[in-house]
Amino acid sequence: MERVITVEVLDRRGRVRERVRLERLPAFVGRAYTNDVVLEDRFVSEQHCAIRETESGELSIEDLGSLNGVKVFTEIPSGSLTLRSGDRFRVGETLLRLVTATHPVAPAEPLPADEGGLLHALRDFRLALAVVIASLAIFSLEEYLTAYYDTGFMAVASPALLGLGALGLWSGIWAFVNRLLTHRFDYLRHLSCVCLAAVAYLLVESFSEYAEFIFSSERLGFAIRFIGGAATTYLLFSAHMAVIPASTRRLRRFWALGGTSLLLGLASLLSYTGPDDLVDEIPVRVPIKAVGASLILPQTTSEFLEGARWVRERADEEADKEDR
Amino acid sequence: MISIVASRLVFATEAAPIQVPPTEEVFRSFSDRVVKIEVQETGSAAKASIGSGFFVSPLGHLVTNYHVVAEVVQHPDRYRASLSIGDEEETAALEILNVDVAHDLAIVKSETAPARHFTLAEVDAPQGLRLYSLGHPLDLGLNIVEGTYNGFLKHALDERIHFTGSLNPGMSGGPAITAEGRVMGVNVATAGEQVSFLVPVGWAVLLLQETLSPGFQRGPLVEVVRRQILDYQERFVSELLASSPPRVKLGGFDLPTRPAPYFNCWADANRDDGVGYETVDHQCATDDYIFVSDELVSGQLWFYHRLLESDELNRFQFAELYTDDFQTTYHGMGGSESEVTPFRCHTGAVGERGITFKTVFCVRRYRRLEGLYDMVFKGAVVGRPLVGLETALLASGVSFENAEALVRWYMKEFSWSE
Numbered sequence: 001m002e003r004v005i006t007v008e009v010l011d012r013r014g015r016v017r018e019r020v021r022l023e024r025l026p027a028f029v030g031r032a033y034t035n036d037v038v039l040e041d042r043f044v045s046e047q048h049c050a051i052r053e054t055e056s057g058e059l060s061i062e063d064l065g066s067l068n069g070v071k072v073f074t075e076i077p078s079g080s081l082t083l084r085s086g087d088r089f090r091v092g093e094t095l096l097r098l099v100t101a102t103h104p105v106a107p108a109e110p111l112p113a114d115e116g117g118l119l120h121a122l123r124d125f126r127l128a129l130a131v132v133i134a135s136l137a138i139f140s141l142e143e144y145l146t147a148y149y150d151t152g153f154m155a156v157a158s159p160a161l162l163g164l165g166a167l168g169l170w171s172g173i174w175a176f177v178n179r180l181l182t183h184r185f186d187y188l189r190h191l192s193c194v195c196l197a198a199v200a201y202l203l204v205e206s207f208s209e210y211a212e213f214i215f216s217s218e219r220l221g222f223a224i225r226f227i228g229g230a231a232t233t234y235l236l237f238s239a240h241m242a243v244i245p246a247s248t249r250r251l252r253r254f255w256a257l258g259g260t261s262l263l264l265g266l267a268s269l270l271s272y273t274g275p276d277d278l279v280d281e282i283p284v285r286v287p288i289k290a291v292g293a294s295l296i297l298p299q300t301t302s303e304f305l306e307g308a309r310w311v312r313e314r315a316d317e318e319a320d321k322e323d324r
Numbered sequence: 325m326i327s328i329v330a331s332r333l334v335f336a337t338e339a340a341p342i343q344v345p346p347t348e349e350v351f352r353s354f355s356d357r358v359v360k361i362e363v364q365e366t367g368s369a370a371k372a373s374i375g376s377g378f379f380v381s382p383l384g385h386l387v388t389n390y391h392v393v394a395e396v397v398q399h400p401d402r403y404r405a406s407l408s409i410g411d412e413e414e415t416a417a418l419e420i421l422n423v424d425v426a427h428d429l430a431i432v433k434s435e436t437a438p439a440r441h442f443t444l445a446e447v448d449a450p451q452g453l454r455l456y457s458l459g460h461p462l463d464l465g466l467n468i469v470e471g472t473y474n475g476f477l478k479h480a481l482d483e484r485i486h487f488t489g490s491l492n493p494g495m496s497g498g499p500a501i502t503a504e505g506r507v508m509g510v511n512v513a514t515a516g517e518q519v520s521f522l523v524p525v526g527w528a529v530l531l532l533q534e535t536l537s538p539g540f541q542r543g544p545l546v547e548v549v550r551r552q553i554l555d556y557q558e559r560f561v562s563e564l565l566a567s568s569p570p571r572v573k574l575g576g577f578d579l580p581t582r583p584a585p586y587f588n589c590w591a592d593a594n595r596d597d598g599v600g601y602e603t604v605d606h607q608c609a610t611d612d613y614i615f616v617s618d619e620l621v622s623g624q625l626w627f628y629h630r631l632l633e634s635d636e637l638n639r640f641q642f643a644e645l646y647t648d649d650f651q652t653t654y655h656g657m658g659g660s661e662s663e664v665t666p667f668r669c670h671t672g673a674v675g676e677r678g679i680t681f682k683t684v685f686c687v688r689r690y691r692r693l694e695g696l697y698d699m700v701f702k703g704a705v706v707g708r709p710l711v712g713l714e715t716a717l718l719a720s721g722v723s724f725e726n727a728e729a730l731v732r733w734y735m736k737e738f739s740w741s742e
Contacts, residue, residue, distance in 0.1 A: 145640035148648075149599065213706075216672045216682070265504030282653040282667050282700055284684045288646045290639035293707035296682075301735040305728045308670035308685040312724045315689040315697065318665040 004101035005059070007037050007051070009094060016097075026052040028064075029091060043068050043092030051083075051098065059083045060097065068092050109248075119189070119242055128192040135195035136164050146173045178244045189243050197236035204228030209287040214295045218285050229267075233260040283321055345503050350456045351468045354505050357442055358458045358466060358498055359407040361388055361394050361418065361432070366404055373618075375405065376498030376511065377432065379441035379531055384434040387528045388497030390423045391510055391615040397423060397545045398617045398692065407434055421542055422535040425549045425614055426556040426623075427482065428498075428512050431535045442486070442499060442507050444529045449508060451475045455487060456503065457511050457520075459495025467495070473508060477521070482612055485509045485522035501534035524540055550693040553614060553622055553721050557696075560610075560623070561719075561726040565733050572606055573741070574632040577679075577705070580737035582608050587625075599667040600636030601645060605629070614721060619660040622696070622721025625727050627734065632712035639709050646712040650682075650704045657698050657720050664688045665700065673706075677739050681705050681715075687727060699727035701734070 002227035007029070009018040020037045027036040030048040036085045039048075045066035052060050060082045063070045072089040083089070085100040139160035147155055171191035177187050205225060212221035299307070357379045363372045375392030379385070386407070395403040397420060406415040453473040461467050471489020480531035489498055491514040498511045500522050509522025534540060572591075583590045587608045594661040595602035609626030616622050632649060634642050655667075669686035681703035690696040698720045705713040717734045719727060 118687050145638070146644040148601070148645035149639040151600070151637075151641065213682070218671060248456075251569065280655075280659070282655060282669065282684075282686050284651055284653065284669050284671065284686070284702070286647065286650055286671055286682050286684060288650060288682060288704060288706055288712075289645050290643040290709075293680060296673045296680055296706070298673040298680045301676060301732050304670075304672045304674045304683055305685065305731060307672060309688050311668040311670050311685065312689075312697070314668040315665050315687050319689040319691045319694070320461050 003053075005051075006099050008097040008099060009037075009039070010088070010097055012095075014095070015188060022051065026050045029096070030064075030066075037096075039091065041092040041094045041096050045092075048091050059100075059129070061089060066091070074295055084306065118238060119193075122189045122192050125188050128188040131192040132164075132188070132195050135199050136160060138199050139163050163198070164195075167191065167198060174240045174243070181244055184245075186243050190240060191241065193239040194236060197232050197239075200232045200235075201229060204232060210292055211291055212285065213287050214292050215287040216296075221285070221287075230264060233263050273276060347456065347468060347470055348503070350465050350503055350505075351458075354442075354456075354499075354501060355458065355466055355468075356409065356442055357438065358432075359386065359409050360466070361386075361407050361497060362415065362462045363393060363403050363405050365404060372403060374460060374463050374494050375496045376494065378458070378497075378499045378507070378610060379434075380444050380507075380528070381441055381536070384437050385421070385441075385532065385535070386418075386432050386434060387499075387510060387532065388430050388432055389510060389523075390425050390430045391430045391512075392497045393418075393420055393423075393432060394615065394617050395551060396420055397672055400545075405432065407432075422531055422540070423545060423548055423552070424527060424531045424738055425552045425616065426614055427523050427531075429510065429523055429528055429531050431531055442501070442505065444507055444525055444532055446526045446529060447502075447506055447508055449473050449502070454503060454506075455489070455500045455508055457487065457489055457491060457495060457498060457500040457522075459491070459498030459511055461492035461494045463494055469495070471500075471518070471520070476524070483524050483527075484512070485524055486704075487511075487520045487522045488518050489520055490514070490518055490722060491520035517543075522548075525629040546692055549616070550696065553616070553693065553696055554723060556614060556623055557719075557722045557726060560625075561722060561730060564625070565729055569737055571737070572629075574604060574606060574629055575633060575711060575713065576736075576740060577629075577631070578739045578741050579606065579626070579629045579713075579715070580734065581606065586610055588690065601632060601634035601642070604631040604633075616693075616721070617663060617692075619658060620663040620690070621658060622690075622698075624657070624720045627717040627720070628715065630712075630714040632714070637710070642710050642712070646704065646714075649712075650702070650714050653700065653702065653716070655698075655700055655718055657718070659688070659698065662691065663692055667698075667700065669700075674703065674735065676735055679705055679738060682706055685731065687724065690721070695723055696721050697724055697727055698722075699730070701727075701731045703735075730742055 005022045007020045007022060008016045011017045017222040022036055028047055028050050029035055029037040030046050031039060031044050035047060041049055046070040047064050049064055050062045051071050052062060054060055061070060061072060070089055073087060083098050085103045088095055088097045140156055143160050144156045168191060171187060171194055174190040175185040175187040178184055208221040208224035211224055212218060234256050237259040238252055241252035241255050250267065329365040339662045359377050361375045361377045364370060365372050370488055370503050372395055375388060377386040377388035380387050393405050396405045408415045408416055416434050416436050418432045418434055420430055420432050449700045455471050455473050457469045457471060459467060469489050471487050474486040474488050477484040477486050495511045499507045500509045500511055501507050507525045509524050510528055512521050512523050513583055514520040564583055567583045569580040572579040589608040591606045593604045605628060607626065607628035610624055612623060613621045614623035620665040632646060665688045667686040667688045669684050671684050674681045674683045686700040699722060700718050702716045717730060719730055
């Protein structure tokens with residue numbers, strides 16, 4: 001049976017850059033084109049070293065009088081060096097690894113689930129562009145429906161464009177990271193992801209306001225905004241990480257969680273306006289919506305006041321707590 | 325000297341036209357009964373405020389305004405009051421014996437007995453009577469201001485004398501007297517431009533009588549203040565609750581207006597250029613208030629309605645406008661963190677006579693005065709496209725029960741007639 005022996009050329013991080021299957025033994029390694037493994041490395045001699053099979057069937061490496069020598073990362077006596085499958089050796093600046101056919105390999109990983117879904121579809125730049133344009137239209141519509149002071153084109157379009165600009169910047173950062181890690185930008189895919197997330201958050205917010213309007217519960221509104229916001233942010237981070245194909249599922253989850261907490265923390269920090277004890281402000285959040293009033297279940301004045309008794313208890317507690 | 329002035333006046337009233345003694349004579353006769361009251365911070369001995377007062381008993385009792393010595397009442401550990409007479413540098417310590425916070429009066433006592441004092445009694449006077457107000461305006465030394473008596477204020481919950489003459493800060497607590505030295509009132513406030521107000525002497529008479537009565541015991545003054553404000557609000561709220569206010573029509577709604585003569589009401593319509601909506605405002609407020617401390621007034625009640633309409637905006641834009649307008653609440657009640665707690669609010673929805681309101685009920689409590697609250701109630705009518713009606717009822721210094729009762733009373737008065 002013919003032995004299958006492969007020499008792998010590794011990069012600095014130890015990842016395989018090139019595989020050379022040896023056709024014969026001894027095999028030669030060097031810069032000259034007569035070698036079996038030809039290396040592009042100015043510290044490597046023309047014919048640098050040879051890989052041989054000993055009588056006992058072991059593989060060994062022999063320095064052929066090279067300028068810079070051979071360094072083998074294994075336990076070996078000097079001179080002719082014995083190698084086992086998986087041992088690495090360095091010639092010049094190049095790191096090589098020798099593997100035999102029986103060398104074990106890691107089991108296959110399942111494909112990420114979202115490959116093939118929306119993210120996959122967004123590889124089509126026409127769809128991604130359509131998503132971005134549709135989002136811009138939705139931002140403008142939202143802007144138009146909430147602008148009552150000035151409903152002119154510029155007043156409506158400029159905040160929407162400004163928002164898109166911010167999302168564009170955000171996507172740019174992701175595309176840059178993408179470029180660093182995988183030599184690809186995928187800018188439009190990142191942008192379409194964040195546009196979708198922004199539209200989703202708009203829906204969450206709108207939904208929370210309608211809930212507050214109909215059920216008169218600030219807490220319910222807050223819960224919807226918080227949970228919806230966290231979910232949207234998590235999905236957004238996961239999507240960005242998935243667009244970068246080098247990321248593993250675990251890494252994706254880790255960064256998505258980390259990014260979500262960071263963003264939510266930042267958002268709550270920014271929205272924090274000092275301790276809630278300003279006596280000259282009346283802290284009310286009472287969104288009034290254009291539709292849905294008929295769904296409100298109103299109370300009588302007495303029932304409403306009964307439900308409001310807690311404000312007295314709160315005020316009393318606060319007055320007694322700290323008699324300044 | 326007093327008798328001379330008095331007899332001349334008796335003579336003068338018998339034989340019209342009246343001869344009024346020169347102002348300098350009035351000043352000379354009575355200036356030694358008027359003092360400067362200074363409130364100092366005990367730590368720094370810095371002057372916190374000044375006012376005036378006047379002797380009303382041979383034992384050294386003086387009448388002044390509650391607001392002159394309010395800091396001492398509220399923070400006896402941090403402030404003290406003292407008096408000085410004329411231009412003398414010497415000061416004497418003052419003890420606060422009794423207060424009438426509703427009428428802004430206080431009885432204080434000096435350890436040094438005065439040479440002379442005013443004798444307080446109820447008086448009746450014709451409109452136009454010449455009065456002389458004495459006090460220490462802006463700490464510029466004792467001053468006399470001539471003016472005229474113009475009867476009692478109309479449209480006020482509490483009696484105040486309308487004095488036409490210039491009262492300035494620092495004159496508070498000083499007396500306004502007739503030429504013969506009868507106290508008509510106590511300087512208390514000014515609306516500027518010669519429109520000034522006096523506390524009728526009758527209230528000072530009552531307070532002095534109470535203070536001098538044998539059974540009188542000086543209680544903790546903050547508690548006295550608390551009780552008096554509670555009594556005051558009980559009085560005017562129960563009167564209000566018994567009333568049935570007239571209605572005003574605003575865009576198809578029938579709304580309560582001026583429930584009692586002591587309310588002032590205004591209305592205004594507004595449509596700015598280039599804005600796609602218009603507002604109509606109607607508001608009513610009491611003029612009266614109780615001074616509790618520098619940072620807190622109480623005993624006020626006001627309410628307003630605002631109709632919002634648009635024929636240019638779409639429903640969604642209008643809803644946004646309505647929300648922004650409704651959530652902006654100016655309560656104008658002042659108050660500092662040391663005096664009141666922050667407002668706590670409950671939101672809900674109320675349906676009355678076919679109208680659905682989004683409602684907010686907020687209270688904050690007076691930190692040192694248990695049982696007293698400032699209340700803000702707001703409602704916004706929903707379910708009518710492109711028409712909004714906001715309404716608000718605000719009361720300062722009321723019991724929680726009365727705050728609730730006021731809201732119930734108020735909400736009864738809304739209806740839709742179109």
